[in-house]
Amino acid sequence: MSSSNSLPVVVLSGPSGAGKTTIVGEMLRNSPVPLALSISATTRPPRPGEVSGDHYYFLSDEEFRRRREAGEFLECAEVHKSGYWYGTLKSEIDRIHAAGSWAFLEIDVEGALRVMELYPQAVSIFLETPSAEEYERRLRNRGSESDEVIQRRLRTAENELKYAVSYRYRVVNDELDRAVREICDILSREDAGSHAG
Numbered sequence: 001m002s003s004s005n006s007l008p009v010v011v012l013s014g015p016s017g018a019g020k021t022t023i024v025g026e027m028l029r030n031s032p033v034p035l036a037l038s039i040s041a042t043t044r045p046p047r048p049g050e051v052s053g054d055h056y057y058f059l060s061d062e063e064f065r066r067r068r069e070a071g072e073f074l075e076c077a078e079v080h081k082s083g084y085w086y087g088t089l090k091s092e093i094d095r096i097h098a099a100g101s102w103a104f105l106e107i108d109v110e111g112a113l114r115v116m117e118l119y120p121q122a123v124s125i126f127l128e129t130p131s132a133e134e135y136e137r138r139l140r141n142r143g144s145e146s147d148e149v150i151q152r153r154l155r156t157a158e159n160e161l162k163y164a165v166s167y168r169y170r171v172v173n174d175e176l177d178r179a180v181r182e183i184c185d186i187l188s189r190e191d192a193g194s195h196a197g
Helices: 019-032 061-071 090-098 108-116 132-142 147-161 175-195
Strands: 009-013 036-037 073-080 083-089 101-105 121-126 170-171
Touching: 009 019, 009 108, 019 036, 019 101, 019 175, 061 073, 061 083, 073 090, 073 108, 083 090, 083 108, 090 101, 101 108, 101 147, 121 175, 132 147
Parallel strands: 009 101, 009 121, 036 101, 121 170
Antiparallel strands: 073 083
């Protein structure tokens, strides 16, 4: 085992609409520890402006399946019955740790539970909205999804919330700056704790 294995893995999950993307951007700019975002692999086609190896690793169905069968993924799943697969390659964690950074994974609950099995010391954070009503309001304010999709996301969120207790930390994203500060404090404490050991 190399010393890079002692570098932490940070897992962030939460329902769609909880503000994960915004939090991730803020954390990458303001983190008190060296933090690098783990880039997921996916079988979905790139959207305009997306670059492979920057936003995602875009893989063909065959390549994804081959890597999955070879055990190269920490976790992977077909997302929202879309027909598209997403996953975290083990090599991505190795790449980040080799560069001396903490691996930052923004993944769904199912994937997070799998990563937490493999990395019991993972700094797992569940991001939630102050209330179900606020969550629904944020989804509707996006204006990008049909009512049917919103209802499905609400059902998924309700199910995901049941797993919040499996995470070491729960952060309410009621006010962005405050939530970012709270997560920065968590990482500072984890960093101090790892040096104390």
